[in-house]
Every structure is written in structure tokens, then in C-alpha cells.
Amino acid sequence: MTILVTGASGHLGRLTVEALLARGVAASDIRAGARDVAKVADLAAKGVQTVHLDYTDAASVADAVAGVEKVLLVSGSELGQRVAQHMAVVDAAAAAGVAQLVYTSAPHATTSALILAPEHKATEEAIAASGVPATILRNNWYHENYLSTVQQAAATGVVASSTGAGRVASASRADFAEAAAAVLTGEGHLGKVYELGGDIAWDFAELTVTIGEVLGREIAYVAQTPEEQTAALTAAGLDAGLVGFLVGLDANIRDGLLAEVTGDLSRLIGRPTTPIADTLRAGSAA
Known part of the structure; x- marks a missing residue:
């Protein structure tokens, strides 16, 4: 095969x-x-x-x-x-x-x-x-998507978003890769649709605390409105298309579109999914 x-x-x-x-x-x-x-x-x-x-x-x-x-x-x-x-x-x-x-x-x-x-x-x-x-x-989202957030927090001391109380059930790329390998080598998966994500859905206030622990210092969380986020990203020099995309993603998170925890991923890989702190710590060290 x-x-x-x-x-x-x-x-x-x-x-x-x-x-x-x-x-x-x-x-x-x-x-x-x-x-x-x-x-x-x-x-x-x-x-x-x-x-x-x-x-x-x-x-x-x-x-x-x-x-x-x-x-x-x-x-x-x-x-x-x-x-x-x-x-x-x-x-x-x-x-x-x-x-x-x-x-x-x-x-x-x-x-x-x-x-x-x-x-x-x-x-x-x-x-x-x-x-x-x-x-x-x-x-769902990859933990690794937030390595740049760690870098920004290290430089500014702040994590900012317009995600509100929205949560993200992210997992590591290695977790998702392991699931793909399991499906490619296992039986009974034809015709199936798996909703894959982490075992824990976190919000950005919690992410900020995690980033602070990774960096070893206090990081502030700034909750923005979409308008405030748009203004900040524009002032940082991002083009309008990218600004709209990023603000739109935060709106999706705010609306709960990435919050679902199904357990499908951990069942496929036969273990709990990787905590986001582990991935951010390893990525920051690298």
C-alpha cells in the first residue's frame, strides 16, 4: 500500500x-x-x-x-x-x-x-x-498560530484582541498530523467526518496568562472593540485587506465558531491533546 x-x-x-x-x-x-x-x-x-x-x-x-x-x-x-x-x-x-x-x-x-x-x-x-x-x-486552529502572539507580547507586554469571551479549541499541528496518520492507517474511517480540536477551549484572557507564564513575566490583556482593533492594526501599517481578514477572524471567535470541544481528536490519537502552553513554550525556545 x-x-x-x-x-x-x-x-x-x-x-x-x-x-x-x-x-x-x-x-x-x-x-x-x-x-x-x-x-x-x-x-x-x-x-x-x-x-x-x-x-x-x-x-x-x-x-x-x-x-x-x-x-x-x-x-x-x-x-x-x-x-x-x-x-x-x-x-x-x-x-x-x-x-x-x-x-x-x-x-x-x-x-x-x-x-x-x-x-x-x-x-x-x-x-x-x-x-x-x-x-x-x-x-480547528493550530496552537502554533499563536507563536507570533507570544513574540508580540514579548515586545509590547500586551495581548490585544476583539474576541470578547469567545473560545478556541486549538491543538498542536503534531496532534492533527497524528490523527491524519491514524485515519490513513486504520479501519472504519471511510465516509466519516471528524470535527477535530483540542480537549480544552481557552479564551484570550486565559491565553494571555499562559503567554505570561511562558515568558516569565506579567502580560496585560487588552480587550478591544472591532473598531479599536481595526484602528490599531491600520496604525501598525497593515493593509486594509489583511486588517479586515484579522478583524473578521476575531469576530468568528467572538461568535463561538472555534469553541467546540468534541473529543474526536483525542480519541483518534489515543491520548489527551497537547496543552497550548507546551507548544508555545517549545516554539518560543526554538
Whole structure:
């Protein structure tokens, strides 16, 4: 059995390859697809198959998918282009008759007002229409998303947001990667949709306390209105599009769209999810 992991030079893809190896999958049975194969040379040195795979190059995708039984489609990072990019993988998987396509989506992607949901919704619908046997992993936020918040807090002594009392059930990338590996190597996952997130949902006041503990000093939490946040981000030199996106994400959190704790992730990986303090501490030390 050959398993293709797309986006293998990225954080989640690489961690999934490592999780597959840790689960005893032979390196020669793993195919790591990357736009720049040089970036996965270390995986090749371990015996992993490495192939050129560019979501914008359908021929490269078809070549990468040929002969594999299972595919992990790690969602692309280029907002506004992801549906077309994902479709290249879905089409190739359908043409090749793969036994399982696993897709990393977003929380409640088909029904949520989350600002990032529409492209994931379109991809999930395309997968369903393709007829390819599939498993959907709806990943909540990564702990690592907040490493930049630690850096900002270290420089300013402040964490600011307009999230109100909204909570985030985040988990580490390694947790999500381990879940993907479990689904790719286990049984009974076809047709399933998993809402994956951490065991604990925290709010930004609690995050601020955690960051203070990581930094070893007191950090202040500043609760902003959306208007105050917009003004602050604009004054910091961010362009209007990015400001709107960031304020929109905070509104999604304020509305509770990332707060759900389902237990799906810890059940798949067979252990509690990683506390956010552990990830922030390790990332800050690195």
C-alpha cells in the first residue's frame, strides 16, 4: 500500500509523514509530494518516495497520484485559489481510483460562517460529487498560530484582541498530523467526518496568562472593540485587506465558531491533546 501526502514540505504534511513512520509504515510505502522536492530531501534520505507535486500543475498531480491507494490532501495556503488547486487532486484521485482520500478541512465547513469556510465547503462538496471514498478531517486552529502572539507580547507586554469571551479549541499541528496518520492507517474511517480540536477551549484572557507564564513575566490583556482593533492594526501599517481578514477572524471567535470541544481528536490519537502552553513554550525556545 502506498500513501501519498501532499504539501509534504509544509508543517502539517511533514509531521504527517513522520507520524506515519512512527506508526510503522515502511518509508518506501510513503510518497511525499512537494512543489520543491529539494525541501523534502531529508525525507528521501529516510527512504520515503519524494515527488514533484504542484497544485497548479495538474500533470504533476496526476503523476504523483498514479499508483497510490490512499491520499492525504493537505489544504493549500493560497486563499482564493484553493478550490481549483484542490480539484486537481480530487480529479486525479478519482481518475486513479484511489481507495481513500483524506482532506484537511475547517470546523463545520459546510454550514459555518467562518471566514475561511467557503473554500473548504466547495472542496468537500467536490469530493462528495467525485465519488472517491473519503474521510474529512475538520481541523480547528493550530496552537502554533499563536507563536507570533507570544513574540508580540514579548515586545509590547500586551495581548490585544476583539474576541470578547469567545473560545478556541486549538491543538498542536503534531496532534492533527497524528490523527491524519491514524485515519490513513486504520479501519472504519471511510465516509466519516471528524470535527477535530483540542480537549480544552481557552479564551484570550486565559491565553494571555499562559503567554505570561511562558515568558516569565506579567502580560496585560487588552480587550478591544472591532473598531479599536481595526484602528490599531491600520496604525501598525497593515493593509486594509489583511486588517479586515484579522478583524473578521476575531469576530468568528467572538461568535463561538472555534469553541467546540468534541473529543474526536483525542480519541483518534489515543491520548489527551497537547496543552497550548507546551507548544508555545517549545516554539518560543526554538
